[in-house]
Amino acid sequence: MWLDVLNITAPLFILIGLGYLSVRIDLFRYPELQGTAKFVMRIGLPALIFHSIAGQPLDKVFNPAYVVGYGGGALAVFAAGWLLSRSKNRQAGSEAAVNALGVSLSNTGFIGYPLLAMTIGTGEAGQYLVMNILIENVLILPLFFIIADAAQQNGKGWRENMLGILKNLSKNPIIIAISISILIAVLKIPIPVAIDKTATMLSTAAAPVALFVIGGGLAGLKLQGKLPDLIGIAVGKTLLFPTLVALGLWLAGASERMIFAGTLLACVPMASMFPLLAMQYGHEQRGAAAMLVTTCFSFFSISLVLLVGKACGF
Template sequence: MLEILAITTPIFLLIGTGYLAMATRLVNREQIQGVATFVLYFALPALVIRALTQNPLDEVLQTQYLLAYGLGSVAIFSLGLLLTLAIQHKPLSEGAMHALGMSASNSGFIGYPVAAMVIGSSPAAIFMALNMMIENLLVIPAALILAEAGRQSGAGIATVARKTFLRLVRNPVLVGITLGLLLAVTETPLPRPLAQVVDMLASAAGPAALFVIGGTLFGLRVRGMFKDVGQIVVGKLIFHPLAVLGVFLLMPQADPGMVAGALLFACAPMVSIYPLLGHRYGMAGISAAALMVATLAAFATLSLGLWLMAASGLLPTSQV
């Protein structure tokens, strides 16, 4: 267990550093947002490009991983909708946001740094790229389309879908995935100076992302929202990994390393933009509180998940 804490503790110490920097006013909200912009627009796309160009294409596009992680995420998304619409009788827009919080991981800012320490930066970057394809092309668009439809703002589903698509094509991580795949398919190597720049940016992604998460958490509060927040957090940190694992168990000869990588990402809290999306649909308080609670609780659930994976043989003991 001490070996596991040696992995998870540095992750959350970096998050705590960002929180402390905000609490002591070494940085302000605008400066944290500036670091977040650097990570989102430069470091993460570079990380994806490096992962896609340093490995053979058949090792990158792992259909079994896409299928298992995608189906597991869709299952939890559907569960979130069922709980909020059929059982709690909440509006569709609120149900879509609950479902999003339960099924979309923070793959870039938390999932990757944790996975990189456990299974290595190269496979972790590949899994991150695959996860972001699922999250940015499937889960997040579905949640936004349903939430917009629930608002009954007069715009049809086709209009909402078109606007969502236009936002997605400008997503810097998806641009990085597209460029990386083009370079991989055409087997075009990056010029050495450019490759060094990509490598330097990619190396900055993990620590900078964790610092941003800590700064973002400062000032968030949980007030009278324990039932909704608890449902979202339990769904994300417990049921999402279990759903992904369940799909893998139904597949023949699933690679243990692939299963471990998928579970590490599924164990991560929800996407960092969750409060921003929730604010648009009247869930600013709940979504921000859920992000804070899930991020803090992830220290325990990630440590437990690592211990269970090591005990079941998914991770060699040398990795934990």
């Protein structure tokens, strides 16, 4: 069990380490990697979202109890992260939005799904993958963009604020990809093979490139004075989020197997895109450092949930 978990989490650390080492030995300069980060944000991740949603029969994988329970837990921890950042630490609006996203957005595709597939099988795990992608990309990410963009519209009237937010959202490649993907899935429009293969290739490239860029951002990072905040994000992501998801699923009437799946997916670190999204609002080092600390914490929360699941026969 421990070796299985390590075999899945180790590549994450290795890719981050390669990015870190490449910058430290001057194989790359970090400003050079920022162009690569734009590729991931504007091309790779939208392609991943398109590939994950557009070709899926939503009516066959949509479970109301799971969506309500997991989505409610995600919204609750997002709100808690944002309110704590704003009230206790008096942080800027965009930084509070980044913190809230960090505790509520899981790396479902690249860590959560392999873990779940290893435990309950690829077919059933795939259903949870699609539902989580919908929850994260339809609910959590747009909420983050709205709050973060609103924070950058300070000093303007509410109409100007809303116009600025809508303008930014309409140009955001991730939001565009979400909208197109859901439309195609709902209308059951067939995807040409060439487009599907292109999206698959781009989505495959997105994860390792994103992790490499994250590692490069850690080079020269100083955590002095920031570690308590980073630990707070890590605890919120790996302890509070799974607890709220489990509670939400139980209240929604989900089965024990469904509660196990949702809790495990909530335990994994934040999505690979998190530091890149933080970078868009000027918090790249905070985002990268938070992901590093959370990834370390998540090994223990994942192992605990897997051990409990094994004891329950999952």
